[in-house]
Amino acid sequence: MQFKCANCGGNVVYDPSDGHMKCMSCQSVDTEEVVTQEDSYSCPSCGAKLEINDFTSATKCGYCGAYLIIDEKITYPYGPDLLIPFRFSKEQATELLRKSFKDKLFCPNDFLSERTLENLEGDYIPFWMYSYDTHAVWDGTGEKRRSWRQGDTEYTEISTYHVHREIDIDFNQVPVDASIAMPDAVMDLMEPYEYKDLTKFEPKYMSGYIAETYNQPPDALEARAKSKIDLDTEQWLASTMSGYSALKPMQKVFDHKPTAREFAMMPVWRYVYRYRNKQYEYYINGQTGKVYGKLPKSTTKIWFSTTTLFVALVLLLKALQFLVEVF
Template sequence: MAETIQYKCPCCGGRLEFDSGLQKMKCPYCDTTFDVETLEGYDDALKQDAADDMHWDAAQQPWDDVQMGVYTCKSCGGELVCDESTAATACPFCGNPIVLTGRLSGDLKPDYVIPFKLDKKAAEAALRNHMKGKRLLPNLFRSENRISEVKGVYVPFWLFDADADAHIRYHATRIRTWSDRDYDYTETQHYAILRSGDLSFTHVPVDGSSRMPNDLMESIEPFDFSSAVDFQTAYLSGYLADRYDVNADDSIGRANERVKKSTESVFASTVVGYHTVVPESTSVRLANGRVHYALYPVWLLNTVWNGKTFSFAMNGQTGKFVGDLPVDKGKKWRWFGLVSGIAAAAAYGLVCLWQLLH
C-alpha cells in the first residue's frame, strides 16, 4: 500500500482541514484552530507511521499502462484507487481529506504553494454573479441551474525565471495626404526601426497538468506570488491536488512562447508616431534560466443543463472567474432583430433629414 497522511485534531480526534478564511488548520467538530507552522513537526511524525505488514505471498495482477495506486484511509480503513497524478483527495467512504505524501516527495515535492484565500461559498456566489446581465442566457438555466460539482484543486505549475536579451526590427510608415485643384497626393515614408534591450522575467507560469487546458488556466491569471509560502502538506488538507504529469522540459516551449509575446508587447509599446508598424525580425535570447515547482489554488465548478456540462474556473486567491454560458437561440434572433430594426430606423431618419435639407 502507498503512504497517506491525515491530520487529526489532538482535542477530539476529528480531521483537520485548512480554513482559507482563517489561514489556519481548523477542526470542524470542536472548532479548535492551529497555525500551519505548528504542524511542521507533525508532518515528520505522521510520515513515520507504519501499517501492519501481514501480506500473503499471492500473485498479483499487473496494472494497465495508466499507473494507478491503492491507498488505505486511516480513518475508516476503506481503500482508494487513484491515478498517478492525484496528490490529495477525500475518502469516498467517510469523506476525510487525504494527502498522498508519496506523490509529493523528492523531485515531486513543490517548492511553493499559494494557499486558498476564497472558499466554496465564494465560488458559488461568483457563478451567480457571472450570470447577471447576460441578456441571451436562457431563463430556465438561470432559474433551474444547479451546480453539480464544486471542488477546490491545487493545480501544479512550473514557474520559469530568466533574463532576456531581445532585438526586434520593425518596418513602419508615415503617410501624408493633400490635394490641389487637379490632383490628390499621397506620400508614404518608410522606416526601419530597431529596438534592443534586456528584460527579466520571474515566475512565468505554465500549468503542469495535462487535465487542465492552458487557455483556461491562463484566463484566471494572474496569481499574486507574494502570497506564496514554502510548501507544507497541511495546506492541502480539505482540498484536491494534482501532481504534475507534464514535466518542466515539456513545458519550456509554452514558457518561451509567453516570454516572447510579452517581450514583443513591451517593445511594440515604444514604437509610436507611425501609421503602420509591422515586426520583421525578432530575436530573444535567454540566460540564467531557473525553474520552480508550485501549487496554485483553483476552484472548478460544473453544472449540467439540457444534458450538456458547462465548466467554470475561479482563481482561489483573487476570485477571477471564467466560463462559457449557453445562449437562448430565440433571444439571440429577437435581439438581432431589435438591433437591426433600430439601425434601419436610424438610417431612415438620416435619409429623411438629408431630403429635408436638400
C-alpha cells in the first residue's frame, strides 16, 4: 500500500515533528489516501521493480524515491501489534548527530566537510516483547557471624538460619531484538526505549520509513527474554535477603508463566558515511535521540593532546623544585 496525496498525487509520509501526515510534494497536511497495489514487487508510482527480501515490510523505491508498505507483511501472521512511532524527524536527528561529531575530541578536522553521506533512512527494528507471571521460590540456609575478643582469644559465633522466600513478579514487555541484520550490540546500546510510548500499530506510522517483519519466530528468541528475567528475579530475591554473611540454596525454582507475546517495532535513524574510502555507520534512537557510532580517529590530535599533558607535568615538577629551593 502507499499513502498518496488527495491534492497532488504525491507521496504522503508520517512527520514525527508534529505527528501529522505530510505530502512530500505539496506539503499539504493530512490529505492522505490509501492506494493498494496489485503486486508487491513493483512500485505503484513508477512501476520500477522493488528490491525487497523475505522480511521487508516497508521500503523506498530505488528509482522514484516513493515509500511503500508491503501489505502481506503488515497483516497476520507478520504484522506488528505495537510500535513506538518516530519522535525525531530526519532534520532533528541530523542536528543531534552534527552536535555529537563536534564534541568528539579526536575526530579529524576534515571529517565534517570531507565525509560523504551514502544513506540516511529511518528504520523500524522488529522486537518480540515477552510478558510473564513469575513465581520464584528460594529455600536454603543463611549464616550470620558475630566476632568478639576476650583477653588474647578471639571468638566467632556462627548462627545458621533456615531461609525461605517466595515472591511473585509480573514482568511486562521484556524486549528482544528480532532482526538478524541489526547487530544485537548496536541495539543494546540504542536501548533503553521508553516503553510507555508503545502505541497500537497503524500503517500510517510506517509511511516514510524502512521496516522489516520479525526474522525469527518468538519461540526461537524466548531464551534471551528468560535469561534477562532470571537475572532480575535473582536480584529481587537478593534484595530481600540482606544481612547474611553467606547463603546456601537447597532449592531454587523460577516458574515463568507466559502471559503475552507481542510483536513491536522500535525506531532508529541509520546514517552511513564514507570518509577516505571507509564506511562509517551511526545510529540514533528515533525516540530518545541517543547517538551511537564509531568515528575515525585523528592521530595528529591524539599526539597533540598527549604533548599538552606532558608539558603540564613538566611545569608542575619545575614549580615543586622551585618551592623546595625556596624553603
